[in-house]
Amino acid sequence: MIKTSAAVCRNLNEPWTVETVEIDPPGPRDVSVKMVFAGLCHSDEHLRLGDVGAPPEVLEMIGVESLYPVIGGHEGAGIVQEVGAEVTDLKPGDRVVTIFIPSCGHCFWCASGRQHLCDLGAATLAGPMMSDGTWRHRLGGQNLNRMGQVGSFTDLLVCDARSLVKISEDVPMDIAAVVSCGIATGFGSSANRGNVRPGEIVVVVGCGGVGHGALLGAMAAGAETIVAVDPIPFKREHAQKVGATHGADSMASAQELVSELTNGRMADIAVLTPGLLKGEMLAEALPLISKGGRVVCTAVAPWDAIDAKVSLFDLAMSDKAILGTLYGSTSPRVQIPRLLDLYRAGKLPLDGIVSRRYSMADVNDGYSDMDAGNTIRGVIEF
Ligand SMILES: NC(=O)c1ccc[n+]([C@@H]2O[C@H](COP(=O)([O-])OP(=O)(O)OC[C@H]3O[C@@H](n4cnc5c(N)ncnc54)[C@H](O)[C@@H]3O)[C@@H](O)[C@H]2O)c1
Ligand SMILES: [Zn+2]
Numbered sequence: 001m002i003k004t005s006a007a008v009c010r011n012l013n014e015p016w017t018v019e020t021v022e023i024d025p026p027g028p029r030d031v032s033v034k035m036v037f038a039g040l041c042h043s044d045e046h047l048r049l050g051d052v053g054a055p056p057e058v059l060e061m062i063g064v065e066s067l068y069p070v071i072g073g074h075e076g077a078g079i080v081q082e083v084g085a086e087v088t089d090l091k092p093g094d095r096v097v098t099i100f101i102p103s104c105g106h107c108f109w110c111a112s113g114r115q116h117l118c119d120l121g122a123a124t125l126a127g128p129m130m131s132d133g134t135w136r137h138r139l140g141g142q143n144l145n146r147m148g149q150v151g152s153f154t155d156l157l158v159c160d161a162r163s164l165v166k167i168s169e170d171v172p173m174d175i176a177a178v179v180s181c182g183i184a185t186g187f188g189s190s191a192n193r194g195n196v197r198p199g200e201i202v203v204v205v206g207c208g209g210v211g212h213g214a215l216l217g218a219m220a221a222g223a224e225t226i227v228a229v230d231p232i233p234f235k236r237e238h239a240q241k242v243g244a245t246h247g248a249d250s251m252a253s254a255q256e257l258v259s260e261l262t263n264g265r266m267a268d269i270a271v272l273t274p275g276l277l278k279g280e281m282l283a284e285a286l287p288l289i290s291k292g293g294r295v296v297c298t299a300v301a302p303w304d305a306i307d308a309k310v311s312l313f314d315l316a317m318s319d320k321a322i323l324g325t326l327y328g329s330t331s332p333r334v335q336i337p338r339l340l341d342l343y344r345a346g347k348l349p350l351d352g353i354v355s356r357r358y359s360m361a362d363v364n365d366g367y368s369d370m371d372a373g374n375t376i377r378g379v380i381e382f
């Protein structure tokens with residue numbers, strides 16, 4: 001049996017606490033990884049606070065009574081320690097990042113090039129090891145879930161090989177960690193799901209880690225005007241330093257600004273990356289976009305929220321689209337190495353995205369800083 005330290009949420013709304021976790025020896029399809037950095041994505045907080053959740057019938061289907069206790073973290077980068085006998089594509093010493101939607105490579109979705117929709121994604125909420133269906137992680141005799149089938153807030157990670165992507169030796173590991181979810185998701189929200197075309201006008205609503213990814217995706221796709229919306233000056237000013245052409249403190253002020261900038265035609269795309277998506281935000285987002293425009297919803301909404309305020313007349317009569325996106329609608333196995341290649345080539349300005357490093361014991365401080373708007377992305381350094 002392996003013992004390691006991990007940041008765990010024992011129950012809904014309880015803080016992260018560092019615990020000694022017991023892990024049974026990795027199975028033939030598992031890999032152990034010495035973590036180097038883990039990113040503080042908002043989604044882990046959503047799990048802790050219950051925005052990410054599921055009705056009882058879904059919990060029953062995935063074979064769990066509760067989503068807690070859970071090891072937090074799904075963004076991360078580390079170095080492979082050991083691989084199981086059946087793992088052929090990784091070896092000790094390889095550098096890897098974690099992915100919160102595993103990819104099996106042969107389900108309908110993977111086979112059609114959409115690994116972000118892999119059927120294994122159903123297991124990502126909670127549950128035993130995907131590799132053999134056994135519970136391998138324990139806290140004081142209790143079975144432990146791992147956020148996204150990963151749980152990257154840990155000194156030593158043991159996960160299914162399908163939750164890992166190999167990266168090259170020469171990218172900084174903190175950069176790799178934040179690209180593994182936040183940047184990849186945001187980038188794909190603009191460049192892939194939003195299908196930003198050269199010369200278009202994009203509004204990015206919420207300038208955290210994911211919003212910065214959306215900004216970078218819009219820039220790479222050739223957007224001409226990019227309006228960064230965030231109530232916190234540091235956030236939108238940082239986005240403007242990175243490449244947003246304008247800033248606004250709310251969607252309402254963005255509407256005035258975009259109207260002026262476009263002589264009333266409005267934006268082609270609005271990407272919604274606030275901390276939490278609320279139904280009423282759609283009422284503000286739809287008027288931001290032009291006829292034929294699209295709104296991309298990236299942020300997580302409370303799982304049981306079903307009300308959205310939308311002018312259905314405007315939606316149909318103005319030929320608008322409201323699109324959801326998971327992982328930026330791009331196969332993480334393709335997207336993450338590509339983005340890291342772009343970074344290496346100096347074409348993806350990611351320096352400055354990691355604002356602060358924390359020890360695992362300070363993970364709650366990291367999230368307080370996120371809430372207060374003091375960081376673009378915090379990371380745990382192991
Ligand atoms: N769809 C996916 O696959 C996916 C993947 C990763 C993260 N997410 C979600 O994306 C969202 C963003 O994640 P993050 O880690 O960047 O969060 P974050 O908290 O770091 O950033 C959110 C930003 O939104 C700003 N904000 C809040 N309300 C706003 C409003 N009304 N208008 C404009 N800005 C507002 C905040 O000031 C903050 O800067 C979260 O909901 C997260 O769970 C979704
Ligand atoms: Zn699959």
Ligand SMILES: [Zn+2]
Pocket residue numbers: 041042043074075181182
């Ligand atoms: Zn994430």
